[in-house]
Ligand SMILES: Nc1ncnc2c1ncn2[C@@H]1O[C@H](COP(=O)(O)OP(=O)(O)OP(=O)(O)O)[C@@H](O)[C@H]1O
């Protein structure tokens with residue numbers, strides 16, 4: 001029988017939650033399908049600036065798999081913060097495999113045969129978020145927690161016989177089929193590679209490009225995309241050990257979000273900032289609207305706050321609505337227009353909070 005799920009199905013679903021990262025979504029969708037049908041799937045490392053959607057993408061995958069009852073047998077998934085993992089005293093095995101184990105017990109019921117439960121652990125999907133926090137060195141000094149964490153994960157990633165404890169018992173599994181997807185912002189990596197790309201000897205120097213934004217503003221930008229210049233050595237230098245890194249067959253660099261994407265993130269996904277805000281005002285019988293100009297102004301302001309990604313949207317928007325949120329009128333309509341947004345931005349730029 002043909003497998004009922006195609007990468008494109010997953011792609012289309014994930015795109016509803018994750019904006020502007022189609023390449024990454026495509027790769028993840030293919031890896032998912034391969035993994036679910038039992039083909040070897042590449043472990044993935046997602047690299048992307050803060051607020052570009054790494055955690056959102058991981059959550060979207062979790063949500064998607066949970067929403068398909070037919071897949072639950074295959075879709076045993078956990079998401080763990082690498083930092084938290086480094087604190088784990090009882091060991092990584094227990095933290096990761098123990099959680100997959102209890103997931104399986106919960107999915108199949110307490111009476112499920114042990115073989116079935118262990119098989120589900122062996123085909124688990126493990127998201128490791130903030131993996132950049134377990135660097136092997138920080139500003140030239142060794143970082144013992146990071147080294148230990150990378151080594152422990154390494155042992156966990158490809159091992160025919162990993163023991164772990166759950167429900168007071170010890171079990172052993174073959175972890176070589178578990179799919180690992182790690183993500184991190186790798187903050188200084190961006191600067192380091194940019195430096196190499198602008199003043200390095202191995203590349204032609206970049207020329208600034210003139211960019212005109214949707215709000216009509218003109219500025220110069222370097223056409224720098226991390227993915228065009230990133231090399232394995234950059235990641236070693238950052239503090240990911242070669243052994244650890246070599247376990248990730250696929251390295252995906254997420255896009256930096258531009259105005260257009262930020263505007264969509266503000267209104268489109270379930271739980272988008274504007275949708276949530278509409279719901280808040282609706283509880284007072286108020287219909288909240290926004291003009292196209294206001295939307296562009298918010299996205300423009302967020303886009304110029306480099307390195308915050310979509311997180312900047314919330315900050316900008318809060319300045320626009322906080323007065324109205326505190327004292328909402330009784331019913332009626334509020335339309336956020338460009339002028340309101342411009343005033344809120346100007347107040348901040350002049351240092352008036
Ligand atoms: N590509 C995107 N599509 C939809 N929403 C996004 C996207 N990127 C960011 N967001 C929104 O911005 C917020 C922060 O995004 P997210 O947590 O995914 O960032 P991150 O890449 O994990 O950043 P960090 O490295 O700081 O953890 C989320 O609440 C999400 O709603």
Ligand SMILES: [Mg+2]
Pocket residue numbers: 054055056129130
């Ligand atoms: Mg994150």
